[in-house]
Amino acid sequence: MTKRKSYRLGDIAGKFGGELIGDPAIRISQVATLESACASDIVFISQPRYLAQLEGSKAGAVILGAAARDATGMARIICANPYAYFAKVSALLNPAAPFAAGVHKSAVVDKTARVEKTASIGAGAVIGKRVRIGKRAQIGAGCFVGDGSAIGDSTELHANVSVYHACSIGARCIVHAGAVIGADGFGIAREDGVWKKIPQIGSVVIGDDVEIGANTTIDRGTLGDTVIEEGVKLDNQIQIAHNVKIGAHTAIAACVGIAGSATIGRNCALGGAAMIYGHITIADNVSVSAGTLVMKSLDQPGTYTGVYPFSTHQRWLKNAAQLRQLDELAHRVRELERQLGKDKRTKP
């Protein structure tokens, strides 16, 4: 809408480092893909296989790794981590939209809540008793923040987020629309054929710099708290059950479910739709592949996978039929080995 601010390529390299090769006076105003870029755009390549596409690109400059230093004559910045460099350049070129501080006249803020003057409370938002809203925090339209909860400085809740009572969200967090924080955990005890509810009297504690995706749910603890440490990144539609702990700087892709009282380490990566059993512990630096169900604790870093390899339906029918009797097949192989005198083990 308004004219976009531009930066000299030399100023970008001056700000974020790296080796600039080419004209420092080139003006850059936006990031782009290789295909869509124009002369005022900067692009990046982090994987060598995309280098060939650079030739046809109209970009004004490119961010490259050291190995690709001489792969083009285009103006370029050479750095150790082109993707992270690109992230910083994009953040520079696309600063957060300014917002007007203040409480919208249609918002409902309890008189005991403490809202910093620089915060923004959107239309129709409802803020409960004794809630604290930090400096420059933004509470989106239609959000609900329950009694006694705290939202940290510069944290943004997008539209229609629900935060139950007594929850704590750190500074510089982003919570996307429809997320629910602090709902009751699934605590029920069976007696006489009926389920009795276990009151969920713990809370949710979320550290600084956490991002929470749209429609993700994080339940409050049963007795202690559910804890999300600083720098954790959660994609959309993730379910985090009561009393889960997620270590700092772990990234979790969409549709993951983590059952009650599981502990996930620091710097882990969980692929989309991975499922983690309750009451297990996953070490730091573990990667779980998409679609994998982890049923027991993992005490070693590494990548773990458990996915049925897909095929055409016809082929699946045949293989799945055999899988249903795999134990029998293994016994038949054992029997063949016995006949051929190869089985050194005692028979079962």
Next chain:
Amino acid sequence: MTKRKSYRLGDIAGKFGGELIGDPAIRISQVATLESACASDIVFISQPRYLAQLEGSKAGAVILGAAARDATGMARIICANPYAYFAKVSALLNPAAPFAAGVHKSAVVDKTARVEKTASIGAGAVIGKRVRIGKRAQIGAGCFVGDGSAIGDSTELHANVSVYHACSIGARCIVHAGAVIGADGFGIAREDGVWKKIPQIGSVVIGDDVEIGANTTIDRGTLGDTVIEEGVKLDNQIQIAHNVKIGAHTAIAACVGIAGSATIGRNCALGGAAMIYGHITIADNVSVSAGTLVMKSLDQPGTYTGVYPFSTHQRWLKNAAQLRQLDELAHRVRELERQLGKDKRTKP
């Protein structure tokens, strides 16, 4: 509440075609199941195995395929596609509820938004700057439509839908409650043990006649747009990541996840809880079975499946134990073949 309008069977056949066998004066006022139908109801049968149940039904008429033309003496309409015919009859008998145009007094509409006079803005809805709301569009209670977004003619957003800024939704779309359109994609780059956010500066573009289920999420693009073409039908709790493209008239069942930059063809069908990897391409007319994780591109039409066949837990324990050492089992079979002189290949 009000008296239901009825139609003569002859008028229905006149309107939608097909061969009418029986009294055209029979009055039909509703569709029903075989079991619940009464004399003013019309039912349908698309699968021969249900024909036997027709005998006990009190329905006034039935919609049948050509093969079942003489299977009953009941008044009937014979057509090529009984299910689609039923859809049209049901739509005739159950027209959309009328609604009052206008902006509810509790809604908050920015003065720069352009809302057509025939549109309806529900209680507590929040409409941002420069938003365009089309003719006869309905924005439900508690919806949020961010700055610069556009909602097409005759499109309905049910309650508590969140649409971020700069998104575009076509005409005659239906978006169910709790859906979130245009949240940031999961774009993060790792540096020095910390995740840096990649600004998500693309948008979401949704074609005409798209239906989006409850609590489904569609993320905005990182650089370009996330695109849902016309006629796509999305069930509940689907996650569509940034820069995904979904071809026209594809239908996707509930709980599916599609990772970033995947391209899905036209006329595809994805079964419930199917998961699609990022950066892959799926051809037109592909069917993916429920629960299947697709890890690589599919360039041929057909049905693809990858699901662990369930069994009793006891049987699963045995088969799964063997699956954990399947590679070893295969080598043992190879060794047996070698001993029997059948292995023509060189040893590994």
Next chain:
Amino acid sequence: MTKRKSYRLGDIAGKFGGELIGDPAIRISQVATLESACASDIVFISQPRYLAQLEGSKAGAVILGAAARDATGMARIICANPYAYFAKVSALLNPAAPFAAGVHKSAVVDKTARVEKTASIGAGAVIGKRVRIGKRAQIGAGCFVGDGSAIGDSTELHANVSVYHACSIGARCIVHAGAVIGADGFGIAREDGVWKKIPQIGSVVIGDDVEIGANTTIDRGTLGDTVIEEGVKLDNQIQIAHNVKIGAHTAIAACVGIAGSATIGRNCALGGAAMIYGHITIADNVSVSAGTLVMKSLDQPGTYTGVYPFSTHQRWLKNAAQLRQLDELAHRVRELERQLGKDKRTKP
């Protein structure tokens, strides 16, 4: 915030039964974990392996099963079901927060709705025509209840719940934030390459004492109703499609999907992310393990499982490669058996 009420241990045993061993005058004001408990807390142990941790606990009393009667000198209550006993004690010590009856001035309640005087309608809630809200019901901030729906006595809808028109929710239910009840089922019929919508004219009927988790979705029926019987407990992010029936006192963990017209029995337990095909019937007392996809009806009680056993990624690569040709492997074993004269069956 306010001083917590305490109970004499003797009064607790008097109220809920069990054998009290120790000083009945001990005052208990809260439940706690073994690690965090102080002298005014009561803890419980339902599994013998945790008994060792009791020694270090500072709890004032413990709830134990009969087998652990003499495992400690701590004041204790001995009962048949420690977990259920704990649930009742916790409910006693943590009564529901009191709430102010009445309609918040920012709520929008249609003049034809019937709201009991003891009910509470939260800020920004929207209540449609002819809606009935029962005694002591609580409708949270930002909720939407569509025309003609009914909310039973003492039922609580947390923030931002959407209930479509003509749905019925029983008494003493709890519906967590972001849940959507009564959205259209995924009913579409294909004709001429285009999907036609089937009007969803059924409804949703939910019995008494049902709990529904955050962002869970329950679709309305196509012709008849979707039915959730009394005492059913649903965790977060569950998808229940049109015309599903769930029998009384069944418990369903998070992220489960149940496809259209499936019938689930009474007293079933579905583990997290289990998926149930449409149009199948599951008997009473069936347990489905987490992550299992059930493709056909189950007419016997028992536990059913179908999960790919995870491993390190390297090991998975090898086993999955063999699984892709399992049918061939089985044929090779058959051939070996034939050569060794063991195959009594005729060749395929």
